[in-house]
Amino acid sequence: MDPRSMNSGPMIEVENLTKRYGRHTAVNDVSFTVARGEIVGLLGPNGAGKSTIMRVLACFLPATEGTARVAGLDVFHAADAVRRRIGYMPENNPLYPDMRVREYLKFRARLKGLDVTRSRKRVDIVTEQCGLADVAQRIIGTLSKGYRQRVGLADALVHEPDLIILDEPTIGLDPHQIRAVRQLIKDLARKHTVLISSHILPEIELTCQRVIILYQGRVLAADSTAALQSRLGRNGEVVAEVAAPADELRRCWEALDTVEHAEVIPVEDGYCRCTLVPRPGVDLRPVVFQTVVDRGWSLRELAHSPATLEEIFVRVTRPDREEDSF
C-alpha cells in the first residue's frame, strides 16, 4: 500500500469552497473535514450542491473559490495524484453499455494505471466482492439496474482507492438491491473512507456515522447521526391512545407545561389518539402514564418515537416555510 495513505491527516479537507455556474451559486462557502476510515453522508434535497461538491473532490470541476484537499493533496494542483486515490461513482452511474462487465472493469483498471497482472488480479477480486461473478461475461447494457450499480461500485473499487465517493448510490433500485448495495458499502468502510450523497434519509441514517446536511449550497448541520438526533431532534414525540373525551384530553395536555404541542384525534371505540411533542430534554412517557392513572382513564398504547433524521432534516431545511404554513 502507498505509504502516503498511511499518514494520519484527514482524508478530505474542504475549506470555504464556493462553486458558481454563471450567476447561480451551487455551493456557497462550504467547509468540512472527513477523517480516515469514516463513512460520511452528504444529505440534502435535490439541488443542494451535493453532486457539485463531489465533482470538485473528484477533480472533474474546479472550485470557484476555496480549496479542497484529498489525503493532503490539492484537488486542483495535484489532480492526477488525487484521482489515483479516489474511486468515484457519479450520479446515475454512467457505464459503456456496449462493453462486457469484465472487459469494462479491465479497461477501467488499466486506465487507472494498474499493470496487466495487477489489473487482472484486482478485477477478479472486485468481481467477487461485488457479486458480479455470474454476469462477468454479460454485456453491461443487458444487465438489471442493480447489477449495473454493482459494476459502478466495482469500478470505483478496482484500483484500491483510499477514498470512495458515491453520488446517490442506491437511486432507482428496488428494496432488495438497496439492501445489497448498502451492505456492500458498509463492508467497504473497514478499509476505505467513504463519502456518500443522498436525499433519502434512511439511507444515510443506516450507513453513515456522520452526516453533513446541505441546503441551498450551505452546510446547515454536520455531526454524528446520534449527536444530531439529540441536538436537533429533541426527544421525539410520544403517542398515546387514551379512552377519554377529546375536549377533556386537550385541556389536560395543554395544562401540562412539559408538553409543547398536542394533537388529539378521536379514533374508534371511544379512544383518542394523542400525539404529544415534549419540550427539549423531557421524557413525557411517565407523565402521560401518571396523568392517565390519576384520572382513571384507560390506556391502550403508549409509544415513543425517537426523532428520525427525516424529521431533523425537514426541520433544518424548511424552517421558514413550515412556519409560513401555520
Add this chain to the structure above:
Amino acid sequence: MRAFATLLRREFSAYFLSLTGYVIISAVLLLIGLSFLLMLRAFNNDTLNAPLTEGFYSVMFFWLILLLAGPLITMRLFAQEKATGTFETLMTAPVSDRQVVLAKYTAALGFYVVTWLPLLPCLLVVHRYTSSGAPFEWGPTASTGFGILLIGSVFVSLGCLASALTRSQMIAATVSLAFGVGFFLLSFLKYTVTSQSGWFARAAARLSLIEHMEDFARGVVDTRPVVLYLTLTAFFLFLTLKAVEGRRWR
C-alpha cells in the same frame, strides 16, 4: 502512455462493438464499389494513359466518402460520452485531457483508414484483369492513399472539435459536415478568381481540395498541401483540447 494505449484500444474497438462501425464500413464499401463500377465503364470506352488512381478521384462517390466518413466516424467521440454521462467517469480517471483527445482522434483516424482499405483490392482487381497492367502503379497508389489520409485527418480532427462542443451526435455530425462541405466547395472558387481579384480570394482559391487530390492521385506529393493539412489538423485538435478543458472555465 499506458492510459493512452488503453484509451486508444477502447475507442477503436468501440466502433466494432456497436452497429455504427459496420454500417459505416458497409456504406463506404458500397460507395467504393459504385466508383469502381463507374471507373470500369470509363475504361471500356476509351484507353487510359494516366494511372488508375487518377480515374478514382474524379468520381463523385469518392468525394462523398471523403466528406461523409469524417463526420459520421467522429460524431460519437465526445458527444455520446457527454450525453450518457460517461464523460465524467472518463475524466475523473487519472488521464490527462490531452491523452483523451489524442486517443479519440487516433482511434477515429485509424477507423477511417480501415474504411478505405477496400479500395486497394479494387485497384488490384483492375490490375490483374486488364491486359497491359500498366494503369496500376504503386507510386501513385501510395500517394493517393497519403492524400486520402491527410484530407481525412483534417475532417476527423474537425469532427472531434464538433463532437467536443456538443452533447448531441446529430449536431456534431451536422456542424462538421457543414464545415467540411464548405471547405470542399472552396475548390470551385478558382473558377471565379481572376487576376483582378483581391488577395483573399486568390488565397482562398489555393485551398482547393480537388486540385490537391488531383496532384496526389497523379503521384505528385507537394509540400504545400501537406503542410496545410497538417497545420489544420493540429489547429482543430488544439481547439478540441481547449473545448474539453473548457468545462473548467464554466
